[in-house]
Amino acid sequence: MLNGESHSTPTPLSVLELLQNFELAKRRVAVAINAEVVPRSRFAEVFIRDGDRIEVIQAVGGGA
């Protein structure tokens, strides 16, 4: 599950490769897998497993 939607991807796939597939690798984003933060420094070495809940987030306008 990626941002609440079901996606099928070739395995094994790193977080970095996933972001590259969605043209997000150069954007300022942060990633959580199963509600655990993945440090940016580990995007290339953390691999996605079947059934993982992946959240890719960015900064948006938000209030006080």
Next chain:
Amino acid sequence: MTASFKLGGLELRSRLIVGSGKYKSFEENRKALDASGAEMTTVAVRRVDLSARGAGSLLEWIPPDRFHILPNTAGCTTAKEAVTTAQLARELLDTPLVKLEVIGDPRTLFPDTTATLEAARILVADGFTVLPYITDDPVACMRLEEIGCAAVMPLGAPIGSGLGIRNPANIRIILESVSCPVIVDAGVGTASDAAIAMELGCTAVLMSTGIAAAKDPVKMAHAMKLAVEAGRAAYEAGRMPRRLHAQASSPETGLADLS
């Protein structure tokens, strides 16, 4: 010039912190931010829209090398969600700052005090500079300071209500009860509301809708800048005592006989 203040490791000259939500465009947001004179602006963290590739991003308009970005945990309703959101924001923005917001009730958006205290404990231990949104409850503010929060941010009125500072007496008691910065967060609807908060002695004011929902947000941002500066200067100057009756300000002797 009014005195600057410290927030965590930062020294800020502007006592106005603004939000970045509800603007018609990134451009309007940036213009209002510039007009406000604020050095710090809040952002939310949300899912990337995977179907909108190449869409513009807020941080292109509000670059983190130019402004202090204060991520919030808006929308979180549990301590766990708020902690994970803060940790994601730290990865995203390379900042230890977090505006901690744990909502306890969707209708009023009042904070869940118990969950806010719990999340604050975890985040302070994890090295965050925690700025918690909280009700205007002096005891809750004292507990948050004891935990090690860098400031307390009592609401003036419900988020987005524009009702002003509904309980100035409680804000005054909070100011007497804690030694960390007190930042009124939420409720400011127009310039006089911001001035009142500053005249009470608050360190700063945080607002979003008060600017963004004005007919002319850029002009209101300028008005808020002036109000915060005026209110702070009046506080530092020390107001005259209130009197029930008049006291002439012209000499009462030496009047010409014009009868």
